[in-house]
Amino acid sequence: MRIIILGAGVQGTFYGGRFAQAGHDVTIVARGRRAIELRERGAVIENAFTGQTETIQLPIAERLAPGTSADLCLVAIRREQMTEALRDLLATPAIKRIVFMVNHANGSEEIFRSLGRARVVLAFPGVAGSLEEGVDRCSEIREQPTAVEASAVDVISLLQGAGFKVARVADMDGWLRRHAVFVTSIAGALYEAGGNARRLAESQAGVITFIRAVREGWSALDRRGIEPAPLALRAIFCWVPLRYAVNYWRRLLMSARGDIYFARHVRHAPAEMAALSADVRDLMDEVSKPNLDRLYSAIDLAAAERNL
Secondary structure, three states: OEEEEEOOOHHHHHHHHHHHHOOOEEEEEOOHHHHHHHHHHOEEEEEOOOOOEEEEOOOEEOOOOOOOOEEEEEEOOOHHHHHHHHHHHHOOOOEEEEEEOOOOOOOOHHHHHHHOHHHEEEEEOOEEEEEEOOEEEEEEOOOOOEEEEOOOHHHHHHHHHOOOOEEEEOOHHHHHHHHHHHHHHHHHHHHHOOOOHHHHHHOHHHHHHHHHHHHHHHHHHHHOOOOOOOHHHHHHHHHOOHHHHHHHHHHHHHOHHHHHHHHHHHHOOHHHHHHHHHHHHHHOOOOOOHHHHHHHHHHHHHHHHHHO
8 A cells, every 4th residue: 555654753653664564655754854864764663662673764755745646644743733734635635545643632523524534534543652863762552552443444454464453443532532631631740740750650649630630531521421431441540449540550650651651752742732631621511620720730831831
């Protein structure tokens, strides 16, 4: 298949490399310094746990040119880049399938209306990490495979053929909204802890605030009738006694996974977290949410400090 990767960050680089290794014709759209890095060094991908590194040479384009033809475009960008990406994608009707792996909670109606529901597939990456000095230091998340809407059997087959584990999701918009509450809550808690997962783990009060914030946000989504979170997450956040949930998250945050899965990305993404938390705020009702409000204030402060 001819595949375009729109976005050359952690996920775009990793998925593009894996698709190329599976025999597909892959081009990555990258700009500025990232485009230079990829042209000069190739896509350097390092397993964040083992340190094993591989380099994959891929064609690079600095923009998604109007009229581009491809079997599939994988959109792996940040929430705040969506408007520009939609404008570019509108000019590429010859791309047959467009897979959005974008962290958003504002619904996908505009995407469907603009590009056509039959062309669009909603998904979410099962990879986390960070770009450091041009190296994609990342890992697949064992607790969260790549999530794809269940009806997109062609995209599921493509991902599985490239070696990805896939979770089939009936309602991706609902899944994305639940995930947005979770990831913005942990982002706010990490910003309060200086972006350090171990420091957050050492603060029982900070972990409790994070858990209670997720509960508050999910309760609001429950009241709106939005599809529940995956069973395992709902159990650890909502059903087990608080002390067990605290112990689970403290252990995870204290481990290497806490840094790789959460802290590395959050430290570099205050603008994305601010845009995503704004999406979540629009979904909330008037019921008091003191823990969620506190952590969203931490996100606002982190975004403001980054812009100084």
